[in-house]
Amino acid sequence: MRMNAFWRSVVIMAFLAFMIIPLIATFMFSISTRWDRSLLPEGLTLEWWKTVTSRGAFLLTIKNSFYISLATAFALGVLVTPTVYWAYIKLPRGKVIFEVMSAFSFGIPGVILALALIRFYSGVPLPLINTTNILLLACMELSFPFMYRPVANALDSIDVRTLTEASQSLGGNWLQTLTRIILPNIMPGVMSGFLLVFSTVFAEFTLTNLLIGARFKTFPIYLVEFTRFDGRQASALAVISFVMAWAVSLLILWVTRKRAIPTGGGPVAGH
Amino acid sequence: MLLVKIKTVLSEMEIKMRKSVVSIVAVLLLLSLVVACGPTQTEGTLISYGMSDDWVNLGNIWKAIEGKCGVTHTDTDMTSMEQITHLDAEMEAPVMDVADIGFDSLGLLLEKDHAMSYKAKDWSKFQENFRDADGRWAIGYWGAIAFLVNTDLVDNIPQTWDDLLKPEYLDMVCSRDPRVSTYATGAVLAAAYAHGGGEDNVQPGLDFFQELRDSKNWREGVVLNVASVQKGECPISIVYDFDGFNKRDATGLPLEVVIPSDGTVGMLFAQYINKLAPHPNAAKCAIDYFYSDEGQVLFATGYAHPGRSDVTLPDDVAAKLLPESAYGNLHFPTNLDAFSVAMQQIKDGWEAIVGSS
Numbered sequence: 001m002r003m004n005a006f007w008r009s010v011v012i013m014a015f016l017a018f019m020i021i022p023l024i025a026t027f028m029f030s031i032s033t034r035w036d037r038s039l040l041p042e043g044l045t046l047e048w049w050k051t052v053t054s055r056g057a058f059l060l061t062i063k064n065s066f067y068i069s070l071a072t073a074f075a076l077g078v079l080v081t082p083t084v085y086w087a088y089i090k091l092p093r094g095k096v097i098f099e100v101m102s103a104f105s106f107g108i109p110g111v112i113l114a115l116a117l118i119r120f121y122s123g124v125p126l127p128l129i130n131t132t133n134i135l136l137l138a139c140m141e142l143s144f145p146f147m148y149r150p151v152a153n154a155l156d157s158i159d160v161r162t163l164t165e166a167s168q169s170l171g172g173n174w175l176q177t178l179t180r181i182i183l184p185n186i187m188p189g190v191m192s193g194f195l196l197v198f199s200t201v202f203a204e205f206t207l208t209n210l211l212i213g214a215r216f217k218t219f220p221i222y223l224v225e226f227t228r229f230d231g232r233q234a235s236a237l238a239v240i241s242f243v244m245a246w247a248v249s250l251l252i253l254w255v256t257r258k259r260a261i262p263t264g265g266g267p268v269a270g271h
Numbered sequence: 272m273l274l275v276k277i278k279t280v281l282s283e284m285e286i287k288m289r290k291s292v293v294s295i296v297a298v299l300l301l302l303s304l305v306v307a308c309g310p311t312q313t314e315g316t317l318i319s320y321g322m323s324d325d326w327v328n329l330g331n332i333w334k335a336i337e338g339k340c341g342v343t344h345t346d347t348d349m350t351s352m353e354q355i356t357h358l359d360a361e362m363e364a365p366v367m368d369v370a371d372i373g374f375d376s377l378g379l380l381l382e383k384d385h386a387m388s389y390k391a392k393d394w395s396k397f398q399e400n401f402r403d404a405d406g407r408w409a410i411g412y413w414g415a416i417a418f419l420v421n422t423d424l425v426d427n428i429p430q431t432w433d434d435l436l437k438p439e440y441l442d443m444v445c446s447r448d449p450r451v452s453t454y455a456t457g458a459v460l461a462a463a464y465a466h467g468g469g470e471d472n473v474q475p476g477l478d479f480f481q482e483l484r485d486s487k488n489w490r491e492g493v494v495l496n497v498a499s500v501q502k503g504e505c506p507i508s509i510v511y512d513f514d515g516f517n518k519r520d521a522t523g524l525p526l527e528v529v530i531p532s533d534g535t536v537g538m539l540f541a542q543y544i545n546k547l548a549p550h551p552n553a554a555k556c557a558i559d560y561f562y563s564d565e566g567q568v569l570f571a572t573g574y575a576h577p578g579r580s581d582v583t584l585p586d587d588v589a590a591k592l593l594p595e596s597a598y599g600n601l602h603f604p605t606n607l608d609a610f611s612v613a614m615q616q617i618k619d620g621w622e623a624i625v626g627s628s
Binding site: 034037129209210234235 | 349363366
């Protein structure tokens with residue numbers, strides 16, 4: 001037993017070191033004056049942090065990134081949850097279609113997806129090309145599996161059919177069953193989908209750069225601009241990006257945990 | 272138990288139903304808001320590809336153009352090849368007005384007929400091989416292949432291509448993959464000139480880089496960029512001279528720019544207007560400025576060599592550049608076709624080098 005505990009802590013420490021050391025090094029680089037000929041930085045300064053945060057584009061790009069990430073996560077949540085639920089009840093075989101669709105975003109590189117979208121939709125008379133709309137839709141396409149997978153897993157873990165039949169036998173309609181019975185039960189899945197989509201889109205560069213570029217400047221585009229001329233300033237932005245992703249994740253987890261209690265009895269077991 | 276629970280929930284539902292309808296409507300409203308707003312493009316807009324503020328003093332050049340032409344400028348950074356792919360894709364809904372393209376990709380651009388014919392005000396002042404007879408492009412600036420040396424990490428500064436093979440530079444020389452980076456392709460061509468080759472015979476350059484890799488002086492697994500220079504991972508980098516000076520200024524490191532005395536290549540950058548430019552007048556105004564005396568001096572302030580050889584630089588600008596004597600063995604592309612063929616041969620030849628290692 002003692003040996004077990006020992007090895008467990010070794011593995012955990014190694015994992016933490018693997019995850020955290022690069023982040024610490026990035027942070028150190030962002031506050032160093034010079035770090036090219038010594039093991040540790042030669043001096044410390046906040047100069048780079050001041051430079052990157054003092055530009056007007058800094059807040060604008062954060063705002064834009066939050067906007068596109070939240071919009072994508074909301075839109076996907078509203079679209080995917082009822083659709084997947086509906087497929088589970090009415091069309092179990094349709095699940096295959098979702099599986100195939102969720103493979104798309106892994107199978108098609110962002111560059112190809114972006115240029116194909118431009119090529120196709122520039123002939124379609126809708127306000128898409130060259131606007132944030134096409135970016136929103138492309139991000140939804142790209143991050144679809146991150147919403148679909150957790151929601152499907154959550155639906156697999158409860159007895160959807162029995163819950164639905166019980167609700168219907170008591171006079172609940174489709175919308176009521178979804179919002180008051182199914183949704184509270186799969187909320188953890190929907191939330192983790194929301195978080196995954198949010199963080200995927202928040203860090204998205206390729207699609208944004210190719211579809212709309214600097215005309216809608218997001219945080220990753222701002223960051224990449226800095227990587228071209230100063231690694232220290234880019235590192236400061238990378239750390240900010242990390243911290244923001246953490247903060248948003250914690251915030252959402254905290255809010256949903258609070259809300260999960262009054263929805264009546266917490267998750268209902270299947271049987 | 273479960274049924275009771277569901278029943279309670281459903282009765283609560285009657286009251287809260289209205290609330291959830293309201294929230295759904297709110298979400299839909301939010302979505303329609305998302306759909307409604309996008310960047311609007313009015314007159315007075317100028318959109319460029321591959322001409323970012325940190326490159327050859329373009330930040331200041333765009334500022335001047337914004338004032339002179341009454342436009343708001345936005346750039347999206349991309350490589351020459353990405354530009355062409357973009358222009359192909361955007362035929363139905365053009366976005367870009369003006370762009371900067373490497374001389375090696377220019378041939379493909381013209382073949383695809385993406386460049387507008389427009390003879391800028393100062394078009395006639397360019398030497399003949401630096402401008403297109405139809406006015407589709409001209410060379411706004413050029414840069415030479417150079418070594419960027421961190422003098423704190425390197426004791427003896429290499430002066431020639433063969434110097435790089437010396438054992439003292441073990442694991443110190445950074446470049447990029449010539450199949451992807453134009454300056455890395457140019458470096459192979461420069462090494463070819465240094466070893467008796469040239470545009471018509473790139474093999475000596477490929478042989479040199481083969482030798483450099485075999486000597487282990489070539490750093491494997493490090494991507495040359497400003498961060499790897501700052502981290503001391505690249506004591507010697509092969510870059511454009513103007514890029515080296517800009518990296519020095521941005522990092523504050525003791526970096527020295529050395530032009531290899533046995534051979535370098537003047538890498539040309541052409542500017543052009545998109546044939547389908549949404550703001551053609553703004554683009555013409557910008558092109559006029561690039562090629563004006565004032566614009567040419569601003570390029571030189573960003574350490575690039577002006578494309579027009581008749582422009583005299585102010586003393587303070589000239590003083591910051593290397594003296595003309597440093598460029599003793601400078602070779603320019605003889606013409607578009609020969610240069611493009613040579614660059615392609617280098618890319619193909621590199622395949623063999625990588626394959627054999």
